[in-house]
Amino acid sequence: MAAMALLPRCAECAAPYPSQTNPFRCPQCGGVFEPEALPAFDPERVEDDAPGLWRYRHWLPSAEGRPPLWLGEGRTPLVPTTVDGLPVWCKLESLNPSGSFKDRGSAILVAWLRERGVSHAVEDSSGNAGASFAAYCAAAGIAATIYVPAHAAGAKLAQIESYGASLVRVAGPREAAAREAGAAAAQGAAYGSHVYLPFGLYGIATLAFELVEALGRAPRAIVLPAGHGTLTTGLWLGFGALLAGQSITRPPRFILAQAEACAPVYQAWSGAGESIALANAASRAEGIMIREPVRLRTMLRAVSSTGGMVTRVSESEIEAGRNLLGRAGISAEPTSAVVVAGLRQAMAAGILGSNDEGEVVVIISGHGLKSS
Template identity: 40%
Template sequence: MQFLCTKCNTPYEASPLRYQCDCGSPLSIRKDPSARYSVDSMTQSLWRYRSTFPFSTNTPPITLNEGITPITPLHPGDVSHYVKLDYLCPTGSYKDRGASVLITYLKSLGVTEIVEDSSGNAGAAIAAYAARAGIRCTIYCPESTSKSKLSQISAYGAELELIPGNRMATTEAVKKAAQNTCYASHNWHPMFLEGTKTIAYEIIEQFNGSSPMHVICPVGFGSIYLGLYIGFKELYDAGIIERVPRLLGVQPETCCPIYNAYRDKTPTITRMSQTASTLAEGITAELPIRAPQILDTICYANGAFTTVNDTDIKAGLKKLAEKGIYVEPTSAVIIKAYQKFQQEGIINSGDTTVSILTGSGLKATTYF
């Protein structure tokens, strides 16, 4: 296994400090083409797909038995729109998938200390799995981050570095630290996507080997969107599924650079400065790190994007809660998005769609 620059194709050997190319671009993973897909059905977690991870199957997993989250019809008895309850992962978000695989990989390299920047679900997930692995963990957050968000990260024993200024200042601070300490970045490290790809593997298992027509997910930096494509593509290449589902992304109106590029059919994604807040705070990436890969994925997966506003999100939260589902606002974007994709003729009558619910409502309890 090697890392490969997504822009200039420079190869790199595995190393604790390597998270980006010297040219500044993110890395992908060059996998062994002879690797074969198999499911260890005795393992009740995403580690049942360990044969598809690009490291030895003998590597001891750092796991809380994350994954194998339920898929259920949004409306009882309706077989057209399903929701996957990924907020039921151990720390309350799908980020546990990426954290489990990434921390396992870093532990196998002998890493004893990591840094990460996130004030939200990724920070909590990385802190939890670092605790599980006995790895010292420091999470960098903007000074303005609310105490309630920091409390879960602190509870896992991670050190907090609160950085004055905006989110960019926090990024600068963690990158400086990453010169000497392993950067377990959920946005930069390609091993994180090896965890999120397991959502695709699970969907196919839960649909008895067939593909839904569409999968909808919230998109900020794109770790679910890209992970879904990696997983479905591997299954397609292995001859296990006949087609990759259409991948449909949702962004908030106040920060939607991917949607803008999709709508305007531009060859690149342009930074969109966020000038107003949104309830969907988990998907506010002004310029995704993996922008070219996201555009490629839209092309390969016949993807489509739409946007929602805070009124839509509040209505979505209410609608989901009425069905017994309590999620954070970032997840609730899927309700209005499903309607808009129907109105645009992208989702048609009789199509099977799966929407990913990413984070627990227990993390954001102030919206009702």
């Protein structure tokens, strides 16, 4: 691995990530590893002839002397539309190779597993991360086993299998699949967790770099779906690096959208009581049905320190958002479509920062073809 400054530390006990093995949690205390001491983003060091997000290699924990693991991720389009008369830019992460933003993380995470000599890796996912992980493992020559909740959508499962990964369906909530993957890891398999392992976050951070390069400044607000918090955390790291390198003067307001059926981030942010249902109800936004978000702390920090907000979106609002995007020619899966209602709620609350400079960006995190 290059760039020692990028190595993560345990968020609880500050132990550095081990130089040899590949634990998914801190072996000392069980804490979550987080990137630390991130270098500043340096526009002078962007390699314009490198593919996709590898043009930001100076900022990524990449293996020296090896070709990048690249399937076409990154450099996704930023297309304009309007929501209730407000001009909005849609960042089409849905057009990454496996159809979701997860590919940015998988490119870096799986390259890192390859560097550690991993030949078989397990992962758990509600669908998109599993499909992405399977694709990059296939490209890296790593055998993959993906644990998925039995209720995950059929299209995503077929996609995972199409990449040659083994699929294990686990009954029960999303967390049950994570427990099974963890049990396999305890028996010696490498757990390539996109949630716990911090390496993919660097890849997701490149989303912030692309936005600022395309717009010439930070957006005034970004609206995104919130589950475990990897998308928020990656963007938070990226805007932090842009701030440190003085490419921007302030981060955008972070506006997070959750499904009403499972809204623990909203609950923590708003101080709401137990009245908010947690995952007992069903939702079409299956990718963000996360009862115990691993990166909750960072999500709350990103929202509170930027004057943003957390919203919760009903099933009918999800459908309305999906229809609005669809009528504009943009195909989003329901998990992604929460951003429309999130945006509307932020407009109604008057916190879009109309006196701020910059544009409003919504992240289209996953393609509509992934769901029926």
